[in-house]
Amino acid sequence: MRWRNTSANWGAIAKLLHWVIAIAILGNIALGIYAAGLPLSPAQADAFYWHKTVGLTVLGLVVLRILWRVATPVPRPPPGMPRWQRIASGLSHFGLYILMVALPLSGWVIHSASGFYLELYGLFEVPNIVPESADESAVQDGAAVVHYWLFVAISALVVLHVLAALKHHMIDGDTVLVRMLPFTRASDPIRGE
Ligand code: HEM
Ligand code: HEM
Numbered sequence: 001m002r003w004r005n006t007s008a009n010w011g012a013i014a015k016l017l018h019w020v021i022a023i024a025i026l027g028n029i030a031l032g033i034y035a036a037g038l039p040l041s042p043a044q045a046d047a048f049y050w051h052k053t054v055g056l057t058v059l060g061l062v063v064l065r066i067l068w069r070v071a072t073p074v075p076r077p078p079p080g081m082p083r084w085q086r087i088a089s090g091l092s093h094f095g096l097y098i099l100m101v102a103l104p105l106s107g108w109v110i111h112s113a114s115g116f117y118l119e120l121y122g123l124f125e126v127p128n129i130v131p132e133s134a135d136e137s138a139v140q141d142g143a144a145v146v147h148y149w150l151f152v153a154i155s156a157l158v159v160l161h162v163l164a165a166l167k168h169h170m171i172d173g174d175t176v177l178v179r180m181l182p183f184t185r186a187s188d189p190i191r192g193e
Contacts, residue, residue: 004073027054055103106143109130114140
């Protein structure tokens with residue numbers, strides 16, 4: 001197993017982070033919608049406990065992922081990919097990274113402003129990143145609106161992202177999708193892997 005990326009393939013670490021984070025984000029979207037729809041109750045508090053725990057875990061993993069991204073080489077785009085597609089892919093990936101950080105951060109702002117107590121993994125209390133404010137304060141409401149629109153934005157970009165991955169596979173017939181899947185490896189014309 002190769003841990004690091006090469007010029008033709010994603011390594012195991014990048015793949016693991018991509019898929020764990022993708023599944024956690026999709027699961028947390030469902031959990032967020034479910035929790036927000038429940039009446040004020042112990043069940044709602046439980047659902048938000050898990051929503052916040054998963055969300056903060058995503059934030060930590062995304063920070064690790066960004067560090068790994070800058071520390072390792074990135075596979076090349078497939079040969080012959082038009083310039084506009086390289087630019088679109090660069091911009092959309094950059095946008096996904098920004099949203100993966102901003103979405104949990106905005107959730108953390110709502111949480112901090114609302115003054116709830118949250119212990120992460122039963123180990124330590126999550127610190128507040130903005131001061132606690134009165135019930136239904138402007139900070140809390142504003143951050144909730146921002147959180148909502150960031151969720152809408154990431155959902156739209158993920159749909160586009162999946163369609164692009166499928167287009168690479170089914171229409172262009174290149175290795176872009178296959179090389180991100182677990183337990184696969186695209187052949188490298190240069191290194192002869
Ligand atoms: C992977 C990261 C996250 C995703 C995908 C996500 C997604 C969502 C979604 C879809 C909703 C329901 C839509 C809405 O009513 O606004 C929601 C609500 C909420 N989320 Fe998150 N969230 C994430 C991280 C977090 C984090 C880290 C926290 C807090 C530490 C948090 C706190 C909240 C709160 C308090 C609400 C209720 C907002 C309201 O009162 O309107 N979220 N989230
Ligand atoms: C919440 C869901 C997802 C997020 C946030 C996400 C995010 C990203 C990001 C930021 C990259 C760029 C990696 C880099 O250059 O550092 C990437 C690559 C990739 N993603 Fe996703 N992704 C998600 C779900 C999916 C799904 C469901 C698929 C499958 C269809 C997929 C397929 C791919 C592929 C094939 C690449 C590799 C592109 C390449 O080699 O240039 N992603 N993803």
